[in-house]
């Protein structure tokens with residue numbers, strides 16, 4: 001691939017270099033987000049509005065607004081849901097205390113926790129029952145971290161970043177394991193682990209990667225294109241951990257500048273002053289329609305030439321939450337879910 005800094009000269013002038021977009025693949029919806037969004041859509045179709053959803057079903061403003069327009073009611077906690085009503089738990093997962101609070105109010109729950117988050121919960125439970133000190137690398141206050149922490153608060157401490165490693169204290173340095181939030185920067189997490197291991201050489205690794213396939217794949221793709229880019233645009237919301245990580249990963253990998261936008265409307269033409277190559281990616285909770293809007297805006301700015309940079313192909317899909325599946329089945333409604341990659345946007349129109 002030609003470097004954006006290479007240019008031909010003619011008539012004593014530097015020829016204008018070809019403006020282009022490098023489009024990361026994989027990008028956008030992961031299997032866990034796809035499943036959670038479809039779960040709310042199908043719940044609305046099957047039970048009718050309102051369907052309550054605890055927290056944002058996925059961290060994307062457009063998705064939340066679109067589902068709200070169809071009758072989903074987003075609440076902060078179960079005590080805002082009327083007794084006996086139906087509530088969907090978000091892809092980020094909830095602690096056992098939230099399940100218990102829902103049971104006290106006789107709520108009918110649909111648990112859309114991503115199976116890869118559930119896997120981390122199970123690790124926490126298992127190592128807590130073996131009396132390990134568990135170091136949960138993740139962002140304090142993030143819903144996923146709250147949910148995992150709540151599985152074993154007596155055994156877990158949250159480590160936010162490499163800089164926090166020195167504050168960690170454990171009961172037995174020979175019985176310590178780290179686990180992590182699913183949507184972190186792989187490189188920063190490995191740095192935190194390296195520093196933790198300096199302090200606790202017997203630190204155990206989790207049985208398998210906690211940073212999920214989708215987070216890793218999106219970071220690998222953006223790392224590949226970033227060194228050639230004057231600007232990288234990540235489509236994703238400010239509260240989307242994996243989207244914010246993509247902005248940082250692009251910069252670390254050599255992009256000259258890196259911005260996050262919720263929608264094309266936030267693009268500032270001043271970002272592209274003198275820019276030849278623009279990278280585009282999107283977080284795991286972002287419908288492809290928002291990326292298409294960004295590409296259309298870039299085309300208007302002269303970046304109409306789009307080249308995809310693919311580093312992996314994804315075909316993972318998860319079945320719908322058990323509670324919903326059995327209700328749909330009982331009603332004779334098909335429970336099949338579109339395969340990942342074929343579904344490119346919400347099935348509902350924004351209003």
Ligand code: SF4
Nearest residue numbers: 030032033114182212
């Ligand atoms: S980003 Fe990963 S853990 Fe989170 S919902 Fe998607 S697949 Fe699941």
